[in-house]
Amino acid sequence: xxxxxxxxxxxxxxxxxxxxxxxxxxxxxxxxxxxxxxxxxxxxxxxxxxxxxxxxxxxxxxxxxxxxxxxxxxxxxxxxxxxxxxxxxxxxxxxxxxxxxxxxxxxxxxxxxx
Amino acid sequence: xxxxxxxxxxxxxxxxxxxxxxxxxxxxxxxxxxxxxxxxxxxxxxxxxxxxxxxxxxxxxxxxxxxxxxxxxxxxxxxxxxxxxxxxxxxxxxxxxxxxxxxxxxxxxxxxxx
Numbered sequence: 001x002x003x004x005x006x007x008x009x010x011x012x013x014x015x016x017x018x019x020x021x022x023x024x025x026x027x028x029x030x031x032x033x034x035x036x037x038x039x040x041x042x043x044x045x046x047x048x049x050x051x052x053x054x055x056x057x058x059x060x061x062x063x064x065x066x067x068x069x070x071x072x073x074x075x076x077x078x079x080x081x082x083x084x085x086x087x088x089x090x091x092x093x094x095x096x097x098x099x100x101x102x103x104x105x106x107x108x109x110x111x112x113x114x
Numbered sequence: 115x116x117x118x119x120x121x122x123x124x125x126x127x128x129x130x131x132x133x134x135x136x137x138x139x140x141x142x143x144x145x146x147x148x149x150x151x152x153x154x155x156x157x158x159x160x161x162x163x164x165x166x167x168x169x170x171x172x173x174x175x176x177x178x179x180x181x182x183x184x185x186x187x188x189x190x191x192x193x194x195x196x197x198x199x200x201x202x203x204x205x206x207x208x209x210x211x212x213x214x215x216x217x218x219x220x221x222x223x224x225x226x227x228x
Contacts, residue, residue, distance in 0.1 A: 037219075045204065045219035091157065099170045100145055100208060102217065104157040 002027040002094040006105035013082045014113050020067075021077045021108050023092030032096025034068070036077045039107075040088040048090070051075065079110075087112045116141065118207050118220035126226045132193040135223045139186050139207030145169075146188040147217065148180060151202040160203075163188050164210075192225075200227045 003026045013019035025034065036048040051059045051068050058066050063080045079086055092105040119138040127133050139146050148160040159172040163182035180190040186207075192199055202224050206217035 035216075042221065043202065044221045045206075047216055047218075050216060100147055100162045100164070100217075101159045101170050101172070102147075102149075102157075102206075103159070106156045 002029070002032070002096060002103040004092050004094050004103050004105040006092050006108050008108045009106070010109045010111070012111040012113055013079075015082055015084060017082055018078060018080045019082055019110065021079075021090050021092075021110065023075045023077070023105055025073050025075060025092070025094045027073075027094055027096050029096035031098075032094060034066075034075045035093045035095070035102070036064070036066070036075075037091045037093060037104075038086075038088045039091065040085075045091070049077065053096075082112050084112050084114060086110060118205055118218050120203075120205050120220035120223050122223060123221065124224045124226075126228060127195050128228050129195055129197060131195050132191060133195060133225060134189055134191045135203055135205075135225075137188045137190075137205030137207075137220060139188070139205075140218055143207035143209050143218070144186050145208045145210060146182055146186065147206045147208075148188070148190050149204040149206065150174075151204055151222070152200075157204070160190065195227045197227050199225065201225060 005024045032053045034051045038046045038048045049061045065078045067076045089107045091107045093102045121136045145164045147162040151157045162170045166182045177193045182188045202222045204222045205220045
C-alpha cells in the first residue's frame with residue numbers, strides 16, 4: 001500500500017519566479033512510479049512530470065523539474081519562470097505494486113500573482 | 115487523436131436513485147480506471163478495467179460497480195445514491211495495465227445528489 005502526503009494546501013508565487021511544491025510518500029514496493037499532475041479550473045487532470053523510482057536522475061520537462069530523494073521518500077516539484085497558466089491544483093501521486101492504481105496526495109493549490 | 119470522453123458532464127439525482135456514467139478512452143487504450151474526487155476525501159481509486167476484466171478495486175461499497183465493453187468503453191454505476199456520493203467522477207485511460215505509469219484523464223462527470 002502507498003500513502004502520499006502534500007503538506008502545503010496552498011502556495012503562491014510571483015510571475016516569473018520559482019516555486020517548489022513538496023511531497024512525501026511511503027511505499028513498500030521496490031518498483032514504483034511517482035507523478036505530478038496538474039488540475040486547472042477546467043478540471044481535466046494533466047500529467048506534468050513522471051519519475052521512475054529506479055532512475056537516480058531527476059526528471060525534467062521544460063520549466064518543470066523534480067527533486068527525487070528516494071531514501072527520504074521525498075518528491076518535490078520545482079516550477080521555474082512561473083507563468084499565469086501554471087495556476088492550478090497540483091497533485092502528487094504514486095503508482096506501484098503492479099496495479100494501475102494511482103494514490104494521490106491531497107493537493108496544493110498554486111496561485112500565480114501577476 | 116481524441117482524448118478521454120466522459121458523459122454526462124453534469125447530472126443531478128436524488129437519494130435512492132441510481133446513476134450510470136460513461137467513459138470512452140483514447141483510441142487504442144485498453145485500460146480504464148475510475149476515480150472519485152471530493153473536497154473532503156480527495157482523489158480515491160474506484161476500480162480499473164482491462165480487456166473487459168476488473169483488474170483492481172478500491173475500498174468502496176458494492177453500490178459502486180463498473181464494466182468494460184469490447185471496444186474498451188467503460189461505464190460505472192452507482193445504485194441507491196447517498197448524499198455523500200456527490201463528487202466529481204474522473205475516468206482515466208492508459209495503453210496497458212500495470213506499472214506502466216502515465217494515465218490520461220477525462221474532464222469528469224459532476225454528480226450532485228439531493
